[in-house]
Amino acid sequence: MGKKFFFLLALLGFAVGSGILWLKFEYDRFIHIPLQIGQQGLHLVIPSGATIYSVANELHQREVLAQHPLYLVLLARWQGVAKDIKAGEYHIQAAITPLAFLRQIVIGKVKQYSLTLVEGWTFPQVRKAVQNSPYLQQTLNRQLLDSEIMIRLGYPREHPEGRFFPDTYFFPANTTDLDFLQRAYQLMENHLAQEWENREPELPYRNPYDALILASIIERESALTKERPLIAGVFVRRLQRGMRLQTDPTVIYGLGNHFDGNLRRQDLKKDTLYNTYTRSGLPPTPICMPSLGALQAALHPAGEKSLYFVSRGDGSHHFSATFKEHKEAVRNYQLGRQNNN
Structure with a gap:
């Protein structure tokens, strides 16, 4: 009886041990x-x-x-x-x-969606991109004024133009349009604060917002990254000397929906808040979303002597230190090109 009991006990132990080993193997x-x-x-x-x-x-x-x-x-x-x-x-x-x-x-490594805000876009273009995104949860009525959106974001006294950083943003499902805009706003604030902290001395800006305004103009004037500091230098020196900026992109922005794609001489004479041919200093707000490169150029302009520049027609510009040289460049690159056409 005793031998049989111990045999059964041993058999049971073997079975349990084998089962544990099998479970470990399976695991x-x-x-x-x-x-x-x-x-x-x-x-x-x-x-x-x-x-x-x-x-x-x-x-x-x-x-x-x-x-x-x-x-x-x-x-x-x-x-x-x-x-x-x-x-x-x-x-x-x-x-x-x-x-x-x-x-x-x-x-929580959830699936990410993306939306790109392109440098040089205006706020209406930003709104359209956000509204048309199928991945953002839409909470902002399309009929809301720009100022009402800024109130929703918590910045009731700020103009929205230029306040959002151009970048590709990744976000999870159910992210709201308001959260997305808040993130883009904060990123611009962070970049602007950092660049302002490291700015060159004796720049003609009262505050970081002035730098943001000029950066937006640089963004619209420059097709080549390497020319941004040169263009910034021209505008900075003009501001320091009390010269008008005389830049077409601000005029176009001031014309708004009246601009038909063709900037005429009469448009340059039509006074608006953004016409830098008729008004001195910076316009009241940015005219687009500047890139990080444009921000850096505005706060680190090239130390040249040029006060003028004119497009060569290939995306680059000719820079001049005197008005006489500038007029010659205009004849060569613009009037000459018109005659050839």
Whole structure:
């Protein structure tokens, strides 16, 4: 009787030990074998309040988990992250292992969408891009005035032009249009503050906003990055000497919807708040979104002597220190080109 009992006990111990070894083997295999996801990846939405149990069951039902869903639950428990999964929209890549998948939903690496704000855009163009984005949650009525949008953003006394930084922004699903604009506004503020802190001495600006205004003009005047400091230098020296900026982009901006694409001599004489041919100093606001390069140029202008520049017709400019030289350049590059046409 005693021998039989010990034999059964030993047999039971062997069975338990074998079972544990088999479970360990299966667990190790589960961790390292990729989930059954096609080459296009897997779109997965984890709703708010979901648990690791519900996620595991969904993956099993979608035949992504070959093993029992309990394996993923146990993995999460043994990793100590069973209660740390984040709600959101995920793109799960092909060949991902259960451990890597678990890390992704724990850190909340959700699917990202993008929207690009292009340097040189005006605020109406920014609004149109934001409104037309299918990935942003629209909360701002299209009928809102620009000033009302600034109130919603928390800046009731600020003009929106030039206040948003041109860049490609990545964001998760359900990001609101207001959150997006707030982010672009803050990024411009950060860049402007940093560049202002490191500015050249004795510039003719009362505050960072003046620099932002001139940067927007530089943005519209420059097609070549290397010329931005040169153009900035011309405008800075003109401001320092009390000369009018006489720059076409500000006139065009002041004409608004009346500009038909052809800037005429009579337009240069039509006085508006933005006509730098009829008014001295800077216009009252920026005329577009300046790039970081334009901001840097406005605060680090080239130390040349030129006071004038004229387009060569190929995107570059000829710079002149005297009006006599400038008139000659105009004859060569503009009047000559018109005669050739």
